[in-house]
Amino acid sequence: MDLGIAGKWALVCAASKGLGRGCAQALVGEGVNVVLNARSEAPLQETAAQLRQVAAAWAEKTGGTAPQVLPVVADITTEAGRNAVLSAAGGPGAAFDILVNNAGGPPPGDFRDWQREQWIAAVDANMLTPITLLQAVIDGMTERGFGRIINITSSAVKAPIDILGLSNGARSGLTGFVAGVARSPEIASRGVTINNLLPGKFDTDRLQATFVGAADKTGQSAAAVRQQQQDQVPAQRFGTPQEFGAICAFLCSQQAGYITGQNIMPDGGLFPGAY
């Protein structure tokens, strides 16, 4: 299926690895120009080099111009970092048609230990940063009559996990905000959709780090923790960043223009509810 978004410009945040990278790769694979960022330069440049190969393959297959891949070393949770990525779309007048909001998740812990400082950091990274980026791009999208905003949140929004209280709280705030804005007629009637993607368990560095953390606490091996968690998923496996990226690309497509304000949870069947 041609998703009809070749030549558009996307900002994919926190995308040198994992889910952000999966989204960036899927979009470049549809001919979309991508600005991507991360804090560490080496993995970001490595990912950008691989994405340029995807861009070249797309150009060869379609006969079109290879989409641009522009990496920006920046911390997306800082104002300077956001300004750097927002000004990076190539060429005069280029503006973002697609925004994929993403950042590292807050650390786990005991709610008794979380002081104002930890809450502010979590809300800044996982609620206010995506809202600030949305504010920066949305009016241009409505004026041009096309926009797609995807927020990577977490299955913990629907099925909160006790030790992830900072994430549950901050991401729920974003979810509530998005539910209202996405349904605003001045947004929804002008070709702009806003949706949240709630990953269950996807095989990324972050997921692996949680196995190591759990193994350290319980004395089991990380491999044993991994196997136990995999066994709990009805699909009997973790998701891949490629699968996640493909869902993101579809939500960014022309065909997905009637899907807005939704919380879509790819999780291999792990969430036990009907709704």
Ligand code: NAP
């Ligand atoms: P990951 O594999 O650890 O990748 C995180 C990416 O984000 C890296 O490229 C990292 O690069 C970048 N990054 C982190 N903080 C950043 C910042 N402040 N500014 C710019 N870039 C930043 O993680 P992931 O598994 O893809 O997770 C992505 C998001 O989904 C997280 O919020 C996570 O909590 C959430 N999530 C993931 C899962 C899962 O199963 N994987 C499940 C539920 C929720 P640098 O470190 O170089 O900046």
